Amino acid sequence: MTLPAAFLRQAQLLIPEQRRFDDPLSTLAFGTDASFYRLVPQLVIRVESEDEVVALLKLAQAHQVSVTFRAAGTSLSGQAISDSVLLVLGDNWNGREIRDQGAQIRLQPGVIGAQANAWLAPYGRKIGPDPASINACKIGGIVANNASGMCCGTAQNTYHTLAGLRLVLADGTRLDTEDPASVAAFRASHAELLAELARLGRETRANTELAARIRHKYRLKNTTGLSLNALVDFDEPLDILSHLLVGSEGTLGFISAVTYHTVPDHPHKASALIVFPDVETCCNAVTVLKQQPVAAVELLDRRSLRSVQNKPGMPTFVRELSDNACALLIEARAASHSLLHEQLAQIMAALAAFPVEKQVDFTEDPVENARLWAIRKDTFPAVGAVRQTGTTVIIEDVTFPVEQLAVGVRRLIALFDKHHYDEAILFGHALEGNLHFVFTQGFNSHEEVARYQAFMDDVAELVAVEFGGSLKAEHGTGRNMAPFVEKEWGHDAYQLMWQLKRLLDPKGILNPDVILSDDPQIHLKNLKPLPAADAIVDKCIECGFCEPVCPSKGLTLSPRQRIVIWRDIQARRRNGEDTQALERDYQYQGIDTCAATGLCAQRCPVGINTGELVKQLRGTQARHDKTAGWLAQHFHTALRGARFTLWAADGARRLLGAPRLTRLTARLHQATAGRVPQWTPALPKATEAIRLNSPAQDSRPRVVYLAACVSRVMGPAASDREQTSLLDKTRSLLEKAGYQVVFPDDADSLCCGQPFASKGYAREAEEKRNELINALLRASRGGLDPIYCDTSPCTLRLVQDLKDIRLDLYDPVRFIRTHLLDKLVFTPQQAPVAVHVTCSTQHLGESQALIELARLCSVNVVVPEGIHCCGFAGDKGFTTPELNAHALRPLKEAVQHCSEGLSTSRTCEIGLSHHSGIDYHSLVYLVDRVTQPRAH
CATH class of the missing domain: 3.30.465.10 (Uridine Diphospho-n-acetylenolpyruvylglucosamine Reductase; domain 3)
Known part of the structure; x- marks a missing residue:
């Protein structure tokens, strides 16, 4: 049913055009949540205030239009999708x-x-x-x-x-x-x-x-x-x-x-993994633990343990467990160390009577704790990673009375066997009798749908009727369990729910067919296709875990939505449909505005880097191989050209004045569809090329200084109070710490290849990387000397896949914390500083170390909330400045009381300075300012 024209006219008056979406790409992108259902809304509205919600609900009520509310869309039962109007929460x-x-x-x-x-x-x-x-x-x-x-x-x-x-x-x-x-x-x-x-x-x-x-x-x-x-x-x-x-x-x-009334978050905790010989023993242990001071008890059946047994860091014994083994992952928490140890003794005493096949004793070591919990957390993605392309991963969520848990587990496993879900695994929150079972399911044939239907009918009968349990313990009813609500609750309770629904929503406009539905087949309709698109992303289960760290989410598409649209394009192509219009929209929405920094992979349960797909697509569009090859071979000339461009831009600033130049380049940027970059006051001036010969050998320890190409080209901005180049500042700091600083030969010809890789020229990127690695091997005397790289993105690119090459490579954070802390005396400043943790710093695992170093330098450190990536993305800040602006939209308010900001990437610092109103510099500026050499 199409939306009434009167509703659409009035909605246009209420909501600005940029927050209303009815085009095929946007509606499809929003038509997915983490469940295995898909409905494509006719209209998506990003709401920014309660007043807007009120006005839209009154309008929907008047025109009998169905409305669904959407927060993050991580819901698993199909409750955050609509074929009518979808109201999505905006920034406010x-x-x-x-x-x-x-x-x-x-x-x-x-x-x-x-x-x-x-x-x-x-x-x-x-x-x-x-x-x-x-x-x-x-x-x-x-x-x-x-x-x-x-x-x-x-x-x-x-x-x-x-x-x-x-x-x-x-x-x-x-x-x-x-x-x-x-x-x-x-x-x-x-x-x-x-x-x-x-x-x-x-x-x-x-x-x-x-x-x-x-x-x-x-x-x-x-x-x-x-x-x-x-x-x-x-x-x-x-x-x-x-x-x-x-x-x-x-x-x-x-x-x-x-x-909310909040609850205590006890700082002291310990975890143990105890494996019992069979399910019955394991579940009997759960009954005993229910009376003990435990914070969490997670059950893992043998299948779930088998799904992760070959993962790095897993205890070796997991591979050797018996076929009937069943494990409990137990966590205890307490307000004090001594109380925690009392609890651990009490827990172990309660379990002493149970036979144990293997166990990892309680540990308070955070690293060991994380390793144990990785066993539990990796089970769901482990099934997702091995599923056949075109199938989906379903995670169901039931509760048995805890005293009947053992029988319930056995009966569920029997149902897996009956319906041939051989890959299914079972785990869950054992203290509550709450079990999750995960299986893969195709919906591409009537036979597959019928198998799923028969299985769910059996599950409903087993859990709700035989055991009086819950068909949904925590994932929500959605449309997934709507047909089974009456079976679980009985006629009277079910009719009472309908009375409440009709009392509070008499016209039935709020999220129809969710929780309550008149359609007994609703759980078998609008099943989501997951067609093959590309091996890089085919394992995606569209859970949305990636979205919070994506800088383009809300401007264009999130990683999940990029995959959704690319899947649809590929499926349409295979069906012989014309996809030109969709691909034209996808160029900007999906490809041009992707920062491709790979933060999404850190949050993805199956490790998908959507940026890799985007870079691959850019590679198929890369048409200037000869130019890329020439630039790679004449990189020093390219850098001279970049310096000249920055010199000319600064000349224009002096001639025209900053405000006029800003306006002029903004118009040119728009008129040329982004080909002419937009000038901002944060744009660097040109810096001089390295003209230093490595000094003769002396008694000081050597460090090879790899100055990234951006550091060799971009000096401080004209308005920056720091006018020393990063190169000079870094060398000064290293020498203050007692190092002899040496540079690779022919430094201006060297590059890690990142600029080529980001544009889709993978061959040239790899050639430049290999050339640089060889130069660093020579400069470091075969890897004998440490190598300091002043920009974290270049460090990250170099350390990836080094394999057997011996290079002792450091980004600024790791080098300072590893080699300089014992050589310098820190006197923290009073003035507050803002810290931006770059994407590459996060990939390098140095995020917390950067923050701790900042705290050595200042008594007041601010880490702005919700900014995971600045969106500058190499040169995107110049060519697609709206991405940088969108990613940093909360920055100015967050850092308004700071005197300066620090980071580890020169290009990121351009956008950060522009959008914050304060100067951002490399970490070394602050470290140099607050330190003195330690007396020996």
Whole structure:
């Protein structure tokens, strides 16, 4: 059904064009969440305020238009997609208010869960829910799905830690349960609704059989259906209403703010991996652990252990376990070291009677802890990584009463065998009887769909009917389990849910077919295709974990969306369809605005670097092989040309003045479709070429200084208070620390190849890299001397795939922390500094080290929130400046009290300086300023 013309006209008046999307590329890109369903919305609107939500809901109500709300789209059951109107949270939903020393926190729905915990960390607190997707999912989704997680259990989910809620109902009415004026107004305007909620509550509590069933269901982890426990836990209708919204998946209203009672985040923790000889023994141990001071107990069956046994860092014994082995990963946490050890002794005493096949004893070592938890965290992606192209990975989420867990596990494994899901694995939050099972599924034939349907019918009968468990423990009902809600709850409870839905959403406009549906086949419709696109990205399961670190998300496409569109283009091509229009749009949206820095790979469960796909696509478009070859062979000439360009730009600045030059180049940039770069006051002046012969050998230790090509070309900006070049400043610092600084021969001809690689000229890039490596081998006397590279992106490119080549290569952070700390005395400055951790610094694993070095240099260090990549991306800051501007849009406010910023990439510093209003320099400037040589 197409959207009414009157609705569209009025929506255009309400929302600016740049936040309304109805083109085929954008609607397809937003038509996916982490589930195995796809609906393509007719209109996507990025909403930036509660007023907009209110106006749009009133408009939707008037025209009978269905609306779905979308936060991060990490949902697994199909609850964040729509074939009508999709309202997506924009930038302006990140507000927070910390109260009473962190005892409470009020959050808007756009806040990422991990960010909320970062704000609470100084108070030793955290929010209760701890979903596995906490680094990507947002508060709106956490509340709407009543998400839980490994340590959360049932006691610390949103429902049980809710202190207040601000919501918008389907008719556009607002209610803030913490605002007396809002409550009074709502009582007056919605007296009938509140009276009906009170009546339904009284009748439910009076129905002893139904009330007992509800209490039993919520003794378990349960997100199947609406939160009927609100009717038995509360008699005040406002409390009933606010708790009904929790877990309602956008079917009863929009959540615009939530206040949590926070929970302690104990600093001391230890983990152990204990492998039992069989499932029964393992599950019996869980029953005992339920009474012990444990924070988390994760069960892993033999199949799940087998899926990760060959991963680096896995204990060797995992490969040798018996076929029936079953493991528990146990974590304990405490406020003090001594209390933790008391707890560990208590836990081990409780388990002493159980036979054990293998075990890793409790360890407090953070590295060992991370290694143990990697076993659990890698299981889901391990299945994804081996799935056949064209199939999807499904993760289901059920709860058995914990006392029946062993039988439940056995029966589930029997169902895998019955329906031939041989690759299926089983793991879960054992303390709650909550099991996740992961399997691969194709939907490309009627037979495959029928197999899935028969399997799900059997699972529903086993879990909901035979064991009285939950079909959805924490992933939400969505459209995935909507047909089974009545089977799990029974007729009376199911009809009660429909009464609540019709009471709060009488016209049925909010997220139809999610949680409640009249269609018994809804879970078998609109199944998402995952066609082959490219080996680089074919393993993508479209979970969205990559999105928070992508600089282009919100400007154009995220990594997940780039893959979605490229898959669609490839599928259409195979079907003989004309894809020219889609590819034309994809050029800018998908290729030109990708920073290709690979941060997405760090967040991806299966390690996909979408930037590699983009660079490959750029390679197919690279038409200037001769030019690239000439530049590679005459690189010193190219650098002279770059210096001349910067010299000319600075001359124009002196002649025309900065404001006029900014306006002129902005017009030229637009008129030439980005071919003429835009000048900004942060643009560097040219610096002189290296004219230094390596000095004669003396008694000082040698360091080979590799000055990156950008450092050899780009000096400080004219407006920068630091007018010493990076090259001179670095050499000065190294000599202060007692080093003899030597340079590779013919330095101006050398390059790591990064500029060529980013443009798609892989052959020239590799040639330049090899040429540089050979020059460094000569300069370092065969790898005897350390090599200092002053720019982290070049360091990263050089250290990748070195294999047997012996080069002792350092970026600035690693060299300073490894070689200079014992040679210099630091006197930290009072003036605050901002730190930008470049993408390459993150890839090199030096992020925290950079921040710690900054803290040695200044008593006030600011790390701006939410900026993972600056988006300058080599030269994108010149050719596609909107990417840099978008990535750094929150920067100026975050660093307004800082005197300067620091980083480890000269090009990044150009964009950072321009968009922050403060000068950004390399780390070495600050280190040099605050240090003196240590007396020996």
